[in-house]
Every structure is written in structure tokens, then in C-alpha cells.
Amino acid sequence: MTSANPVAIVTGASKGIGKATCISLAKLGFNVVGFARSELELKAVGKECETANPSTQFAYYSGDVSNNSDCDSTVELATKKFGRIDALVNNAAILDPAGDLTKISKADLARHFDVNLFSVLYLTQVALPELIKLKGKVINISSGSATTFLNTWGAYCCSKASLNMMTTGFATEVPEVTFLALRPGAVDTDMQVQIRASGHLMRPEDLKMFVSFKENGILIHPNIPASVIANLCLKLDHNLSGKFFSWDSPELAAYRD
Known part of the structure; x- marks a missing residue:
């Protein structure tokens, strides 16, 4: 039986932006399928x-996005x-490995890309037949790190930059579906905690910047990008x-509550 409500799949759904997105989608009348490990x-x-x-x-599948x-x-x-x-939100991502690109192993970088990029490729491919039927939407959660390199987090920067290009590629190849890569902003999530805890690996000026985000109340609540x-x-x-x-670009003003 086909649901009367629109249906969205959200990866990384157990916490942070993913969790908040699931709740925001429910408020809009979506049935939601959450995908995460816990x-x-x-x-x-x-x-x-x-x-x-x-x-x-709400339905869920407990598993690993990097597992086909x-x-x-x-x-x-x-x-x-x-x-x-009707919609797929590719939100799941990891930050590790931390460190200079000159020192990161090929294996560690491959694992990072497996989660942050290759899983998006595969899950999108699998969901496409259903998305095409309904002229659906795919929202890929990117980052400002896709366009601005941060020392210590080079792997993350590279995977998010690649995600942006993948978004453009899918949009070109599959005109029936609408694709968007979204920077959610500096959000108060576990990832920000991890960054601050990795200060011994970072340049002092970079650590100071991330600490100031928290101390000065710059970090936004996950509900803000989730609503967008x-x-x-x-729509x-x-x-x-x-x-x-x-999330706060003028082009997306119509999607902010």
C-alpha cells in the first residue's frame, strides 16, 4: 500500500542534524525512514x-551507510x-582521520571517502528508481570545508568538495530529480566537540577559532538547518x-521558517 504522506530517507538519523531533520520532516507531514548505526x-x-x-x-534501519x-x-x-x-537526505559523515594530508595513510583516506562519498553514490543510485517516479529531491549535506581548506581536516575538506561535484553530476545526468548540496553552518553537534577535543593536532589559530564558536554562542542549534x-x-x-x-544563502530564503 502506498503512503498518502510523502516519504524521506535520512542517513545519520540518530543524532545531531540527522535527528533534528527527521523531526522537522515529521512536522511537515513526512513519513521518515531513519538510517544510522545505533x-x-x-x-x-x-x-x-x-x-x-x-x-x-517513523521506520528505521540500523546499519552502516558504507555497507551496500x-x-x-x-x-x-x-x-x-x-x-x-520522495526525498533522500545524505547526512551521515565522519571527520576522521585528522592530520596533515602529507601523513594520512591511503587506507584511512579510503575509509573516510567510503563513508562520506562512496556511500552517498551508492545509496542515491539505489533510491533513484523510486525518486524518479515522483520527481523527488536529494539533499546532500556538505560543508563550508568544501570550499575552504582547514589544516588537520584535509580529508573532510576533500570529501565534501567531491560531494559538491557529485551533486552537480547527478543533477546533470538525472534531470527528473532535484539535487542540492547544502552547507548547514557551524552547528552545535558532536562533530564540533570532536574538533575542539583534537586541539593538539591543530594549528593554535584554528583551535582558537573553533573554541570561540562555542564560547561566543556562534554555533547554531541543529533545528535551524534541519528546518531548512x-x-x-x-518544495x-x-x-x-x-x-x-x-542554509542562510539568499537563494534559500523561501525555505527558512
Whole structure:
């Protein structure tokens, strides 16, 4: 049976921006399929989604986005339970390995790209047949690091820059679907905690910058970009397909509450 509600898959759904996006989507009337590693946290997200909007449903798959079989199972769950996929939010990502590109091993960089880029490629490919049917939306969560290099986080910068180009590539090849790469801003999440805790690896001036984000209240709550992401899933203008914007870009004013 096909759901009357639109349906979105969200990766990295157990915490931070992913969790907040699931809840924002539920508020807009989406049934949500959360994909993350922690089953316990996913169950908690589901309760929050259904509290936010009792007329929606939350399903989840506990697995690893870099595992093709887990990606297959997540898409299968969405199609079997809800009969449709209207949107895909590729949010899951890792920060490690930290360190200079001159010293990062090939194996560590490959693992990083497997999570941050190759998983997006594969999951998008698997979901595309359903997305094409409904002229769906794909929102890839990028970063300002895609365009500004940060010492110590070179691997992350490279994977996010590649994600932006992949977004453009998919938009070119699949005109039936609307794709967008989104910078969510400096968000108060576990990733920012990890960055501050890695200060011994960073240049003093870079560490000072990240610490100041927290101390000066510059970090924004995950609910802020999550609301934009949910609105993009609902009504993203196809004319923006393939682009990279920040959550607070003038071009996205219509998607901010």
C-alpha cells in the first residue's frame, strides 16, 4: 500500500542534524525512514517524530551507510512499508582521520571517502528508481570545508568538495530529480566537540577559532538547518538543482521558517 504522506530517507538519523531533520520532516507531514548505526537512539528519534506529528510514521534501519547491503535494506524498507520515496537526505559523515594530508595513510583516506562519498553514490543510485517516479529531491549535506581548506581536516575538506561535484553530476545526468548540496553552518553537534577535543593536532589559530564558536554562542542549534532541509525536501525548486548553497544563502530564503 502506498503512503498518502510523502516519504524521506535520512542517513545519520540518530543524532545531531540527522535527528533534528527527521523531526522537522515529521512536522511537515513526512513519513521518515531513519538510517544510522545505533538502534537504541533511532528508537528514541522515532518516538520524538511521532510525538511531533501523530499522523506520521517513523521506520528505521540500523546499519552502516558504507555497507551496500545495508543501503539496499534501507531502500527496501521504505518501499515495502510506505510504497514510495520522495526525498533522500545524505547526512551521515565522519571527520576522521585528522592530520596533515602529507601523513594520512591511503587506507584511512579510503575509509573516510567510503563513508562520506562512496556511500552517498551508492545509496542515491539505489533510491533513484523510486525518486524518479515522483520527481523527488536529494539533499546532500556538505560543508563550508568544501570550499575552504582547514589544516588537520584535509580529508573532510576533500570529501565534501567531491560531494559538491557529485551533486552537480547527478543533477546533470538525472534531470527528473532535484539535487542540492547544502552547507548547514557551524552547528552545535558532536562533530564540533570532536574538533575542539583534537586541539593538539591543530594549528593554535584554528583551535582558537573553533573554541570561540562555542564560547561566543556562534554555533547554531541543529533545528535551524534541519528546518531548512525539511522544507527543501518538500518544495525544492528544480531550477536550483546541482547547486551548492549555505542554509542562510539568499537563494534559500523561501525555505527558512
